Amino acid sequence: MDRRWNFPTHVPQASELDRGPAVLHYHRAVTNQQLLLSIDADLPGANAAIRLVNDFLLRRRRKSFSNVLFWNSRYAMHPELGSGVGSRGSTLRRKQEMLSHLVNLLGIESIADVGGGDGRTASALPRDIAVHAFDIAATARELYLEAVPQATWSLHDILKASPAARTDLVVCLDVLIHMSDVDEYLRAVENLCKCPVPLLISGFDAAPVETGTMTYFHEPLSQSLARCRRVVIPIGAYRGLCVLVAFPPSTGIHPRDVSDRTLSQAVPLLRDPSGLLEALVRSRKVLGFFPDHLPRCLEYPWVAAQLGTAPPGGGRVLDAGAGVSVLPVLLAERSWDVVTADPHPVVRNGMRRETWNEWGFLDYHELDPRIRSLHVPYEDTADETLDAVVSVSVVEHLPAAVRRVWFGTAARQLSMGGRIILTVDTVPFETTLWNYSEGCKVEDQTVHGEVCSIAGELEDAGFKVTLCEHLPWLPQSRVGMARYVAVRR
Structure with a gap:
C-alpha cells in the first residue's frame, strides 16, 4: 500500500516517504489536549497534514466538545x-x-x-x-x-x-x-x-x-x-x-429570618461576600435566624472584618447595645474576649426562639461560654478595660446627650490605640441621623444630629476618626448607613 494511505506519525519516517499523506496513523502520538503531535521537521508534508487535522479538530471542538471522549483519554493517557x-x-x-x-x-x-x-x-x-x-x-x-x-x-x-x-x-x-x-x-x-x-x-x-x-x-x-x-x-x-x-x-425556618430577596440584593453591595456567608450560617445555627434587614447583611461582616483576629496576646472587645446578634459569636470565634452590654427590659433567654427578634437582652454566655453579658446600659460599664468597642446601629437610637456619654465612656475604657467601630442608620438621601427607637421619635431632629456630628463628638472625646463613610441609600431598606472607625489618641 502506498504510504500516503497509512502514514505513521508515532515512529520515525524517511523523508522520501513524505509525499502528502492522506491518512495519518498516530497511535498515542497526541498532545495532552488530544491533538496530533508534530513530527520531524524534515517532513513538511506530514506536518502540514497534521496541522490540517488539528485545525479541523479545533473548529469542531468549538462547536461540539465531547467531554466523555476527551476526559476518558486524558485520564488514561496523561493521568x-x-x-x-x-x-x-x-x-x-x-x-x-x-x-x-x-x-x-x-x-x-x-x-x-x-x-x-x-x-x-x-x-x-x-x-x-x-x-x-x-x-x-x-x-x-x-x-x-x-x-x-x-x-x-x-x-x-x-x-x-x-x-x-x-x-x-x-x-x-x-x-x-x-x-x-x-x-x-x-x-x-x-x-x-x-x-x-x-x-x-x-x-x-x-x-x-x-x-x-x-x-x-x-x-x-x-x-x-x-x-x-x-x-x-x-x-x-x-x-x-x-x-x-x-x-x-428558603423554607421559612424562622418568621424573622432573612428573605432570599434581601440576601440577593445585599450580595452586590459587599466587597467580600464570604463574610456574609459566615454571618448567615453562624446566625441561623446559634440564634435560629438572621435578621431580615438588609443593613445587617453589610454591618456584621464589616465590623468583623475591621476587627479581624485578636492580637497574639489576646484582646477584649465590648459590644455596646448588642441586642440579639451574631456579631459577639463571630468575634469570639476570632479569639476575642467578648463582653456585651444591653439594658433592654425584654430578656430573650428562656423565651421560645421563634419569638426572638433583634431587640432585647440576651445572655450570650448560655450560647457561647467565651462571651460575658451585662444587663446594664453601656455607660454603666466604665470599670471594663478594653481594646475595642463596637456598636451596630445603636447610637442613633439614643439621645445625643447619652451618645456623647457613650463616647466618653469608651475613651476612658480604651488604652492608646484602642478602637471604636460604629455603624449608624441615617435618613435615606440625607446626612441626618435616624431619629426613631422602636417606633418612637427620640428627640428634636435639630438636636439629634447628622453624620458629621458623630465624627466631631468622637474627636472631642479623644479619638482620631480614621474612617467615616456614608451610604445614603440601600435597596429595600428605609435607612441609609454611616460607618466609623476611630482610634484612641
Missing part, C-alpha cells in the same frame, strides 16, 4: 495532568481551602462531588467526611479512589439526571465551562439544583476576555442559578472563574 492546570499547584490549594472552609462552616458530613476528576480537590477533606463521586470518565475512577480512599464512585452524566445520593453539599468545580452547547449547560445547572442542599460551584460569571480551545461561556453562572431560584453568594475566584455557594430557596 499526571489530572484535570489540567486548575487541578494542580496554587489553584488546587485554593480550591481545597474553599471546600474545606465551607465544609467546616456548614457542618457538612457528606458531599456529592460531580465531575471531580482525579479527586485531588476532595483529597484534602478529613477521612470522616463521606464522599460520593460522580463522573462521566470511567478512566478517572481508579485515580479518584486512590486520592480519596473513603469515597464511593459512580459513572454518571449530569446531563441525564441529578446525582442520586443523600448528601449535605453538592460540589461541581470546573465542569460547566467545558460544555459547548448552551442547552446542555442549562440542563446541567438545572440537574445540579434539583438536589435540595447547598451547591459549591465554579464557572464564568462574566464573559471572559478569551476562551481556550475547550472552554465556553453562555451566560453568567449566577444568572443561571438564579433562574433555578438559588440564592448565590460568591466566596472566591481563580483563573478567571468565580466560585459560588448557591443555597436552595
Whole structure:
C-alpha cells in the first residue's frame, strides 16, 4: 500500500516517504489536549497534514466538545495532568481551602462531588467526611479512589439526571465551562439544583476576555442559578472563574429570618461576600435566624472584618447595645474576649426562639461560654478595660446627650490605640441621623444630629476618626448607613 494511505506519525519516517499523506496513523502520538503531535521537521508534508487535522479538530471542538471522549483519554493517557492546570499547584490549594472552609462552616458530613476528576480537590477533606463521586470518565475512577480512599464512585452524566445520593453539599468545580452547547449547560445547572442542599460551584460569571480551545461561556453562572431560584453568594475566584455557594430557596425556618430577596440584593453591595456567608450560617445555627434587614447583611461582616483576629496576646472587645446578634459569636470565634452590654427590659433567654427578634437582652454566655453579658446600659460599664468597642446601629437610637456619654465612656475604657467601630442608620438621601427607637421619635431632629456630628463628638472625646463613610441609600431598606472607625489618641 502506498504510504500516503497509512502514514505513521508515532515512529520515525524517511523523508522520501513524505509525499502528502492522506491518512495519518498516530497511535498515542497526541498532545495532552488530544491533538496530533508534530513530527520531524524534515517532513513538511506530514506536518502540514497534521496541522490540517488539528485545525479541523479545533473548529469542531468549538462547536461540539465531547467531554466523555476527551476526559476518558486524558485520564488514561496523561493521568499526571489530572484535570489540567486548575487541578494542580496554587489553584488546587485554593480550591481545597474553599471546600474545606465551607465544609467546616456548614457542618457538612457528606458531599456529592460531580465531575471531580482525579479527586485531588476532595483529597484534602478529613477521612470522616463521606464522599460520593460522580463522573462521566470511567478512566478517572481508579485515580479518584486512590486520592480519596473513603469515597464511593459512580459513572454518571449530569446531563441525564441529578446525582442520586443523600448528601449535605453538592460540589461541581470546573465542569460547566467545558460544555459547548448552551442547552446542555442549562440542563446541567438545572440537574445540579434539583438536589435540595447547598451547591459549591465554579464557572464564568462574566464573559471572559478569551476562551481556550475547550472552554465556553453562555451566560453568567449566577444568572443561571438564579433562574433555578438559588440564592448565590460568591466566596472566591481563580483563573478567571468565580466560585459560588448557591443555597436552595428558603423554607421559612424562622418568621424573622432573612428573605432570599434581601440576601440577593445585599450580595452586590459587599466587597467580600464570604463574610456574609459566615454571618448567615453562624446566625441561623446559634440564634435560629438572621435578621431580615438588609443593613445587617453589610454591618456584621464589616465590623468583623475591621476587627479581624485578636492580637497574639489576646484582646477584649465590648459590644455596646448588642441586642440579639451574631456579631459577639463571630468575634469570639476570632479569639476575642467578648463582653456585651444591653439594658433592654425584654430578656430573650428562656423565651421560645421563634419569638426572638433583634431587640432585647440576651445572655450570650448560655450560647457561647467565651462571651460575658451585662444587663446594664453601656455607660454603666466604665470599670471594663478594653481594646475595642463596637456598636451596630445603636447610637442613633439614643439621645445625643447619652451618645456623647457613650463616647466618653469608651475613651476612658480604651488604652492608646484602642478602637471604636460604629455603624449608624441615617435618613435615606440625607446626612441626618435616624431619629426613631422602636417606633418612637427620640428627640428634636435639630438636636439629634447628622453624620458629621458623630465624627466631631468622637474627636472631642479623644479619638482620631480614621474612617467615616456614608451610604445614603440601600435597596429595600428605609435607612441609609454611616460607618466609623476611630482610634484612641
